[in-house]
Amino acid sequence: MQSLMFGSPYLSADNTVPGVKIPDDLMARIPSTIQSCTDFGLTFPTPVVVMLTWDEISEIAAYGGFPNRYPHWSFGMEYEELSRGYEFGKHRIFEMVINTSPLYIYCLDSNSLIDNVTVVAHAIGHGDYFHNNLFFKPTNKNAMNMMADHGTRIERYMERWGRQVVGDFINKCLSIDDLIDPAIAWKPRKHREVAIFDQRKVKHPSRLIIDSERDYMQDWVNDPSWIKEQQTNLTEQEQRSIAGVFEGKDKDIFKFVIDHAPLTLWQRDVAHMLYEESQYFFPQRMTKTCNEGHASYVDFKLMACEGLAGDEGIVDYALHKASVLGGKYSMNPYALGFKLLLHIEENWDKGRTVVSMKNVRC
Amino acid sequence: MVCVRYFLKNLLRCNMKKIGRDHSEFRNIVDGKIYKELKDRISNGSISRLRPKGGKAIVSIPRLSLPKFVHGRSKEGVGQGPGKPGDVVGKDPQKGDKGTGAGTDPADGIEVQVEMEEVIKMLEAELQLPRLLPKPNETFEEIKKRYNSLAKTGPKSMIHRRATMKKAIKRIMASGGVEHKILPGFLEPMPILTPINDDMRYRQYKEYKIPASNAVIFFCRDGSGSMDDYKCDIVSDMAWWIDLWIRHHYKRTERVYVWHDTEAREVGSDTFYKLRLGGGTMCSSGMTLINELIESRYNPQKYNIYVFYFGDGENYGSDNQKFFKTLKEDLYPKINFFGTTQILSYSYRNSLHESIVQQMKDSPFADPGFMRMAYVGGQKAGDTNTASYNPYGYGMTEEDRNKQVIDAIKALLGKESDLGRFQVPMEV
Numbered sequence: 001m002q003s004l005m006f007g008s009p010y011l012s013a014d015n016t017v018p019g020v021k022i023p024d025d026l027m028a029r030i031p032s033t034i035q036s037c038t039d040f041g042l043t044f045p046t047p048v049v050v051m052l053t054w055d056e057i058s059e060i061a062a063y064g065g066f067p068n069r070y071p072h073w074s075f076g077m078e079y080e081e082l083s084r085g086y087e088f089g090k091h092r093i094f095e096m097v098i099n100t101s102p103l104y105i106y107c108l109d110s111n112s113l114i115d116n117v118t119v120v121a122h123a124i125g126h127g128d129y130f131h132n133n134l135f136f137k138p139t140n141k142n143a144m145n146m147m148a149d150h151g152t153r154i155e156r157y158m159e160r161w162g163r164q165v166v167g168d169f170i171n172k173c174l175s176i177d178d179l180i181d182p183a184i185a186w187k188p189r190k191h192r193e194v195a196i197f198d199q200r201k202v203k204h205p206s207r208l209i210i211d212s213e214r215d216y217m218q219d220w221v222n223d224p225s226w227i228k229e230q231q232t233n234l235t236e237q238e239q240r241s242i243a244g245v246f247e248g249k250d251k252d253i254f255k256f257v258i259d260h261a262p263l264t265l266w267q268r269d270v271a272h273m274l275y276e277e278s279q280y281f282f283p284q285r286m287t288k289t290c291n292e293g294h295a296s297y298v299d300f301k302l303m304a305c306e307g308l309a310g311d312e313g314i315v316d317y318a319l320h321k322a323s324v325l326g327g328k329y330s331m332n333p334y335a336l337g338f339k340l341l342l343h344i345e346e347n348w349d350k351g352r353t354v355v356s357m358k359n360v361r362c
Numbered sequence: 363m364v365c366v367r368y369f370l371k372n373l374l375r376c377n378m379k380k381i382g383r384d385h386s387e388f389r390n391i392v393d394g395k396i397y398k399e400l401k402d403r404i405s406n407g408s409i410s411r412l413r414p415k416g417g418k419a420i421v422s423i424p425r426l427s428l429p430k431f432v433h434g435r436s437k438e439g440v441g442q443g444p445g446k447p448g449d450v451v452g453k454d455p456q457k458g459d460k461g462t463g464a465g466t467d468p469a470d471g472i473e474v475q476v477e478m479e480e481v482i483k484m485l486e487a488e489l490q491l492p493r494l495l496p497k498p499n500e501t502f503e504e505i506k507k508r509y510n511s512l513a514k515t516g517p518k519s520m521i522h523r524r525a526t527m528k529k530a531i532k533r534i535m536a537s538g539g540v541e542h543k544i545l546p547g548f549l550e551p552m553p554i555l556t557p558i559n560d561d562m563r564y565r566q567y568k569e570y571k572i573p574a575s576n577a578v579i580f581f582c583r584d585g586s587g588s589m590d591d592y593k594c595d596i597v598s599d600m601a602w603w604i605d606l607w608i609r610h611h612y613k614r615t616e617r618v619y620v621w622h623d624t625e626a627r628e629v630g631s632d633t634f635y636k637l638r639l640g641g642g643t644m645c646s647s648g649m650t651l652i653n654e655l656i657e658s659r660y661n662p663q664k665y666n667i668y669v670f671y672f673g674d675g676e677n678y679g680s681d682n683q684k685f686f687k688t689l690k691e692d693l694y695p696k697i698n699f700f701g702t703t704q705i706l707s708y709s710y711r712n713s714l715h716e717s718i719v720q721q722m723k724d725s726p727f728a729d730p731g732f733m734r735m736a737y738v739g740g741q742k743a744g745d746t747n748t749a750s751y752n753p754y755g756y757g758m759t760e761e762d763r764n765k766q767v768i769d770a771i772k773a774l775l776g777k778e779s780d781l782g783r784f785q786v787p788m789e790v
Contacts, residue, residue, distance in 0.1 A: 059380065059381040062384075063380075067380070068380070073387040073391055075384045076384035076385035076386070077388045079384070079385050079388075080388060175428045175430055175431075176431065179431060
């Protein structure tokens with residue numbers, strides 16, 4: 001456990017695994033930071049702190065936080081954007097954390113000491129959110145293995161069926177990968193039943209009963225065209241229930257395509273892997289603002305209010321915070337979530353239990 | 363054997379980053395798009411307007427992203443009853459049905475910087491260097507040594523390890539398997555490969571002689587009152603690309619700009635493109651000055667000399683004879699190539715080109731590789747009919763102008779097999 005906490009011994013610096021050695025001054029401050037997080041009341045899985053160079057962190061960020069993913073050019077595009085952005089000084093990735101157990105925290109080696117301590121506190125804020133938020137409950141906490149497994153499987157399909165063929169199919173899947181229903185994660189998985197014996201009951205449209213004496217009223221009371229319409233409706237309904245499609249409204253288009261499109265076995269497998277990954281990433285997109293706000297709030301409370309930054313580091317921390325919460329050209333989820341939480345806290349402390357979100361200044 | 367293969371595979375993998383393959387795949391996609399964009403630009407002529415600074419051209423390629431479904435703005439839901447194949451599923455009622463107006467959004471594409479070398483490579487398929495003459499007292503600029511071959515003997519420091527190990531593995535496999543030993547630090551027995559003297563391969567150099575090739579390009583232009591800004595613009599576009607193309611082939615290229623009205627003078631490049639004095643025209647004066655310059659400065663024994671003449675075809679009547687005489691008697695023995703371009707001439711009758719063609723008929727002096735003629739300002743791009751010389755060519759569209767400029771460059775420098783497509787036919 002001790003070795004896990006301070007960067008595992010397997011993550012030493014060589015060419016095969018990412019990571020460099022954590023500097024001693026940061027190493028000394030990690031246990032106290034984690035301890036004060038626990039004292040603050042956060043619950044989170046065991047953290048693993050990994051120190052990376054900018055090149056490695058760009059690579060891992062391009063892969064969405066996982067060192068092993070399936071091969072696809074869009075990751076290369078992401079990498080180009082991130083690494084060029086760092087090279088030209090446009091932006092930098094301070095930290096990265098992924099929703100797994102143990103909680104992997106990636107730090108950048110060119111950050112200053114205070115920045116990295118902030119990063120650890122911030123990332124543990126995320127860890128607390130991942131651990132306790134309802135949306136993250138059904139996600140796979142062993143995602144590192146899941147992603148690596150998917151990568152290997154897709155690579156094998158590429159060896160068997162050709163890189164181009166599988167790549168083209170992945171392109172098609174990725175263009176519909178956000179059309180999924182996150183609520184399906186809470187539903188128990190069920191197997192589709194296949195009726196081997198015909199258990200259908202023959203249904204007939206309802207008719208009004210007429211005395212045999214007044215048989216001539218038959219066509220007038222039970223209009224043949226109406227009866228025919230009812231008959232077709234019933235047939236269609238029956239066919240839908242047999243085929244299992246169009247029974248009602250369905251939000252989950254990707255899943256529907258996987259279930260009903262004429263795919264080969266490998267295509268179905270690849271699509272299902274991408275569906276699982278998409279399901280894994282969906283809650284992060286849904287809760288972006290609240291998640292970042294919570295983490296910013298946690299690192300603010302710990303570093304500034306609890307005094308983790310210390311007297312000498314508080315200015316560095318303030319500068320760091322100003323750069324993270326800044327920006328005026330687009331919506332900044334850090335700033336918005338942070339201000340909303342502060343607003344809630346202020347109102348709560350003043351006894352206004354019904355909080356209005358209307359006049360938040362951001 | 364399995365063990366060895368596994369070991370080698372791991373050895374090679376060591377330095378490979380995982381993102382490398384995805385990144386290179388992405389770069390390949392981008393390069394393909396750039397190649398296509400450049401190819402389109404060359405074929406539709408818009409490349410003639412591309413005048414990069416600092417050795418890099420900027421082209422824009424379409425944005426790279428996967429298609430995604432996005433939320434529309436329409437408030438009405440779109441319903442569709444049972445249909446048949448080929449039906450159009452509901453349209454967005456807010457947008458107009460007619461697709462008019464080009465996109466003005468700057469985010470439509472990505473601007474990419476391309477090395478000029480790439481552009482030149484694309485041009486290589488279309489153009490050639492005309493009539494390269496052997497220069498008798500050619501000297502070698504330098505002799506380069508490149509270590510790119512292998513030898514069986516050599517100094518110890520020059521051992522080529524990979525080739526040596528390959529030989530050793532081959533020999534050991536052929537002579538019946540690898541010897542395995544337990545080495546310190548390994549649990550399993552490891553294969554031992556020991557190269558013997560016969561396996562040793564050493565790096566060996568080869569000599570490459572680089573000829574000291576020099577070239578000089580003469581750009582000569584008519585500067586009389588009829589050459590206005592529009593024509594000068596075309597001259598500058600053409601001269602820039604011709605210059606780029608010839609410079610690509612020689613290590614040292616000098617450029618001489620000659621400007622003339624009734625008298626010729628040597629000018630700098632800025633003046634060459636801008637200077638305008640309303641005077642008469644004596645084309646032969648330019649040729650005479652070029653001849654003098656060659657005699658005084660550029661020894662034809664050492665230099666490859668290219669002469670390009672730009673004008674609008676108007677000349678003082680009897681001067682046409684003199685022009686041709688200078689070209690035939692003085693310049694022909696000395697220079698590699700003579701290219702002349704007529705830009706927006708008032709008519710083909712009595713123009714410089716007509717007189718050249720007529721006199722060529724009377725006294726053929728040159729092989730077709732020596733002289734080429736081009737015309738900019740036809741009514742349509744690619745129109746080779748001399749009767750369609752359009753005096754009011756100023757009204758032509760931008761695309762037409764660009765296409766004609768590229769066609770003129772191809773007529774001057776194009777490959778001989780393609781010439782018929784671009785060149786003005788030499789008949790009256």
